[in-house]
Amino acid sequence: MNINFTLISQAMAFAIFIWFTVRFVWPPLMRAIENRQKTIAEGLAAGERGKRELELASQRSGDVVREAKQRASDIIAQAEKRAAEIVDEAKVAAREEGGRILVGAKAEVEQEVFRAKEVLRQQVADLALAGAAKILRREVDEKAHAELLASLKAEL
Amino acid sequence: MASGTELTPTSYMSHHLTNLTSSIGEGEFWTLHVDTLVMAALTGIISLGFLWWVVRGATSGVPSKRQAFVELAIEFIDNQVKSTFHGDRHAFVAPAALTVFVWVFMMNAMDFLPIDIMAKVYELLGLHNWRSVPTADVNTTFALALSVWLLMIFFNMKVKGVGGWIHELVCSPFGKNPLLWPVNILFNLVEYVSKPLSHSLRLYGNIYAGEIIFLLLGMWAATGLAGTFFGTLLNAGWAIFHILIVTLQAFIFMMLTVVYLSMAHESH
Numbered sequence: 001m002n003i004n005f006t007l008i009s010q011a012m013a014f015a016i017f018i019w020f021t022v023r024f025v026w027p028p029l030m031r032a033i034e035n036r037q038k039t040i041a042e043g044l045a046a047g048e049r050g051k052r053e054l055e056l057a058s059q060r061s062g063d064v065v066r067e068a069k070q071r072a073s074d075i076i077a078q079a080e081k082r083a084a085e086i087v088d089e090a091k092v093a094a095r096e097e098g099g100r101i102l103v104g105a106k107a108e109v110e111q112e113v114f115r116a117k118e119v120l121r122q123q124v125a126d127l128a129l130a131g132a133a134k135i136l137r138r139e140v141d142e143k144a145h146a147e148l149l150a151s152l153k154a155e156l
Numbered sequence: 157m158a159s160g161t162e163l164t165p166t167s168y169m170s171h172h173l174t175n176l177t178s179s180i181g182e183g184e185f186w187t188l189h190v191d192t193l194v195m196a197a198l199t200g201i202i203s204l205g206f207l208w209w210v211v212r213g214a215t216s217g218v219p220s221k222r223q224a225f226v227e228l229a230i231e232f233i234d235n236q237v238k239s240t241f242h243g244d245r246h247a248f249v250a251p252a253a254l255t256v257f258v259w260v261f262m263m264n265a266m267d268f269l270p271i272d273i274m275a276k277v278y279e280l281l282g283l284h285n286w287r288s289v290p291t292a293d294v295n296t297t298f299a300l301a302l303s304v305w306l307l308m309i310f311f312n313m314k315v316k317g318v319g320g321w322i323h324e325l326v327c328s329p330f331g332k333n334p335l336l337w338p339v340n341i342l343f344n345l346v347e348y349v350s351k352p353l354s355h356s357l358r359l360y361g362n363i364y365a366g367e368i369i370f371l372l373l374g375m376w377a378a379t380g381l382a383g384t385f386f387g388t389l390l391n392a393g394w395a396i397f398h399i400l401i402v403t404l405q406a407f408i409f410m411m412l413t414v415v416y417l418s419m420a421h422e423s424h
Contacts, residue, residue: 003294004184004186005180006293006295006296007298008299009193011299011302011303013196013200013299014259017204020255021252022251022255024208025211029214030246031216033231039216039217
């Protein structure tokens with residue numbers, strides 16, 4: 001254990017090593033580490049942003065789905081209403097049509113009845129006339145009594 | 157072993173504890189411990205060169221295992237410094253702490269080299285006396301501690317100015333009262349003397365003692381079968397325990413460096 005010039009030499013070596021580390025070893029690695037820290041921080045921030053955006057998007061999609069459902073049910077309700085309306089209209093139309101057909105048929109029947117009555121009356125009148133003529137046994141002057149006969153026919 | 161001489165405990169110990177010296181001038185002081193210098197330079201160049209080699213190819217993307225290891229070490233030290241030193245640590249203090257830790261750790265770790273096998277290897281290289289552990293040489297630890305001490309004074313003057321530093325020497329820790337000046341000066345003097353002493357001798361003592369224990373166990377191993385058996389066991393045990401000491405002493409030395417330098421940056 002004797003102090004000698006080794007001490008000075010070691011001190012110089014120490015100085016050189018410190019200088020070397022300060023100059024060449026420390027800064028590049030610190031730069032690399034700091035850059036990586038920045039990258040990681042950015043990545044984390046981006047992840048956070050992505051998560052938030054995902055939340056917003058899912059919220060938005062929920063809204064859209066809800067709106068679509070609402071609209072679909074509206075449309076269905078409308079369609080049902082329209083269908084009911086159509087059915088009602090059809091019923092009304094059918095009733096009217098039926099009524100019209102009934103009226104037409106009644107009118108026709110009445111006409112037919114009227115015509116048959118007319119024909120019957122004609123025949124009854126002719127028959128009555130022929131009967132009267134037979135009863136009277138004489139020729140009724142058709143020409144002279146045309147007016148009388150016509151009024152008689154009309155009365156029958 | 158020196159050929160021809162009988163192997164005695166004393167010669168064994170002194171053989172292992174003698175430095176390879178080289179005289180560069182007149183007098184006791186102008187000698188160099190070549191082994192200390194070469195081993196220190198080698199460990200420093202290898203460890204710091206490794207760091208440099210890794211750092212040069214460092215990527216800010218996904219790091220390789222090698223880079224992750226270096227980053228782990230560096231961030232560990234950076235965190236230690238951050239908790240103690242409040243200033244721009246990247247400019248000097250943190251890299252200096254890294255240097256101290258890595259270098260001292262490597263120098264301490266030379267203690268793991270098996271002393272007698274290494275002695276044979278050195279003998280083959282023609283080196284009769286060669287001590288592997290630079291930190292078991294008081295010159296190394298004093299060199300480091302005194303460098304830190306000078307840096308401490310430098311930062312004191314740089315941060316507070318020469319006047320501010322002298323003011324602090326005179327007026328702290330007890331107060332500005334002129335009656336207290338001598339006490340303050342005495343107190344600071346003791347502090348400035350004790351700092352490098354405790355700083356260097358703690359490391360030196362631990363590592364030197366570790367080396368001595370390895371030597372003693374090696375000696376025991378030479379006494380017979382029982383000695384070899386227990387010597388081997390205890391040697392292994394001591395080596396394993398020494399992993400802790402080596403790391404711990406390097407860490408303590410680094411932390412003290414950081415603490416001294418940050419104290420120099422702070423005004424009282």
